[in-house]
Amino acid sequence: MDQLDEKELIIQAKNGKDIAFTKLFQLNHSFLYQYLLKLTFNADLTEDLVQETMLKAYINLQQFQGNAKFSTWLISIASRLFIDYQRQKIRENRKMQEAGEEALRKMKWEMSLHGHEWSDYLELFAKLEPDFKMPILLRHYYGYTYSEVAKILKIKEGTVKSRVHNGLKKIRKEWD
Structure with missing residues (x-):
């Protein structure tokens, strides 16, 4: 697809024609999927991120200025979503570690109360x-x-x- 066809689809999609956005999605799905798969090495997570990327693109389509290719804009959205996912995963791991340490402290305390040695x-x-x-x-x-x-x-x-x-x-x- 050339640049003119893509711009026309974007204009149509911005004017509320969902079929045009669907066509943009179809044209960019494989590229976006391959990019995210190389980041995540997880097919399920990749599929989730692709769907979330396209949803964000659909919701924020009016903000797309056309200074770059549509696929470049999608990649930037997908990259931010992946970074957010990584940060969330780090927070969850930290919470799990803290919960494990707290449980260990409680176990030590319980054992000492009952006269057992840790x-x-x-x-x-x-x-x-x-x-x-x-x-x-x-x-x-x-x-x-x-x-x-x-x-x-x-x-x-x-x-x-x-x-x-x-x-x-x-x-x-x-x-x-």
Whole structure:
């Protein structure tokens, strides 16, 4: 599509012709999708961001001045949406980390109230990712066999063994 055809579609879309905006969307969808996919490496997130970009473009179409190509304007909208998504993800991760630290403090307090000792091993265990914690806890604290743990967690027995091994290895490494 040449520049004149695109400008005509933009004028029509600005005048309220949804079919013209639909045509602009169709012409730019693949380009926008590929750009966002390379940023996110996540097809579902990419599709969400494409839809959100086109919605913002539709709502703010009157603000498009035509100084650049329509695709360039879409890329700028998509880029800002992606940056906003990244910031939101960072905030959510920070909140989750703070909640985990608060829960750990409460656990330590509860254990000390009941006369239990909070050991350095327990501290290191608490810092493990859940994928490692669950198999270790089920295997070494509750005494389930590897095959029972595999059935409980719905993963392969070899995966259970490697997670137990690697989790304990992480604890030993930190302890040293």
